[in-house]
Amino acid sequence: MSGQVNRREFLQITAGGAVCLAGTSVFAGGARAAGSALVSPGCRKSRVKVARIYMGTKGGLWPTPKLSFQDEIRGYEAQFAKFGSEMADVDFVVDDIITSTEGVSRIKPRLQDVDGILVIHLSMGTGAILNEILGVGKPTAVFALPYSGHEWVGFGGLQKQPIGAKLECFLTSDYSQLATAIRPFRAIHHAREAKILNVTTRSFKDYADQMKAKFGTQMKQIDLDTVVKAYEAIDNKDAEAETERWMKGAQMVIEPSRKEVFKSCKLALAFENMLAEEDATVLTVDCYGTMWDKTIKLPAYPCLGFCRLNDMGLGGICESDLRSAMTHIIFQGLTGKPGFISDPTVDESTGSIILAHCLGSSRMDGPNGPQATYKIRNVMERQEGVTPQIEMRVGQAVTQAILVGTDTMLHFTGDIIDAPVGIEHDRGCRTKITVKVDGDITTLWKNWSQGLHRQTVYGNIRKELGQFCRYTGIKLIDEAAPAQV
Secondary structure, three states: OOEEEEEEHHHHHHHHHOOOOOOOOOOOOOOOOOOOOOOOOOOOOOOOOEEEEEEEOOOOOOOOOOOOOHHHHHHHHHHHHHHHHHHHHEEEEEEEEEHHHHHHHHHHHHHOOEEEEEEEEOOOOHEEEEEEHOOOOOOOEEOOOOOOOOOHHHHHHHHHHHOOEEEEEOOOOOOOOHHHHHHHHHHHHHHEEEEEEEEEEOOHHHHHHHHHHHHHEEEEOHHHHHHHHHHHHHHHHHHHHHHHHHHHHHHOOOOOOOHHHHHHHHHHHHHHHHHHOOOOOOOEEEOOOOEEEEOOOOOOOOOOHHHHHHHHHHEEEEOOOOHHHHHHHHHHHHHOOOOOEEEEEEEEEEEEEEEEEEEOOOOOOOOOOHHHHHEEEEEOOEEEEEEEOOOOOOOEEEEEEEEOOOOOOEEEEEEEEEEOOOHHHHOOOOEEEEEEOOOOHHHHHHHHOOOOOEEEEEOOOOHHHHHHHHHOEEEEEEEOOOOOO
């Protein structure tokens, strides 16, 4: 066998064909405006580019001198086929078996544009090959079954070297980790293609330039006139239908009048059209700042519109919080799920932190997940406007994080132990969850910095978040853990 053989050619030569993946994206199905090409985990216009490299040597004695590359690759093909829709947005633009460093040299030009490299370790004797792959400088995940070789003894040391700065390793017999390995590649891809619209009169050019340079994410300033024109362009019949949908779906409509709900629904439809017009993914509004003074005012409160965008697999972010917008995009790329922005308060007696806000998502499991029950309320602090009060899932593991600058990610994990939604709990914002923290609550509040807002996502994604941070040169800090050196 030569040093580099296309995987499909290899299987065709040796056994007559390969298994093809099919299906619809697990994140697909998010609503979009007619003709829109929105980019998000819910509505994708482009695909994640991954190099899948099967790495082995012809003379490797482990796992066995009788190793059949054909059988090994077929086994992996069967595992990838089981993922179905979870891999449907992935193109394996390089899909080869590599048996020598010369083989890596031949495919290097094809590795320049990939989002990440997935290396599947087949046999021992591959150290030099892996070093050559890492020399490309792309995020690289190595998947190694038990008995695949002895190279694992050097992986930890390799990660500490400059050449291994973007190396993650999966030493496991759990084939589902193949999909986990690709999720950070997806997050990198979507951060690069994302576009954030910020409705504000304040300048944010320096931050926008930093995010563009670091992740490729675009940010554009939008003025009030653009919002008003988009609002006025919405057909009242469409806004009335949206109003009926929200009110019919609610457990209760407590404070707002139908007229107020109508105005918020009309603005919600305008938000979607604004994203479609700009081919953008996320919208944020300076709703407590420059868009809510005596001379400049939005046509309605934006909270319901933000919730609707989050439910669609896009992003609605309050208070022009660009850090939360970036964290939201990363969460969506890693999990396909939206974040929940919150203002927290601490209860040391239960080792918990209460996360509250008048903005949420009724589809915290993603756009194709179940819809949580909700009430239609006014905004607590203003005692006016419209916002859905979401009842989140008790017992659910969560991860909270915030991206700080270009090189730090603060985070902690925990489990939801309460989700108070009754009128008797009308303190703080409308939607709230009590999270029992993994770690020490006192350590968490003493370590707290960078203001109130964080983003919370369903699931303990510490591992995936760590991979993303390693690949992008970000320091991941657990706020509930003892001080880290």
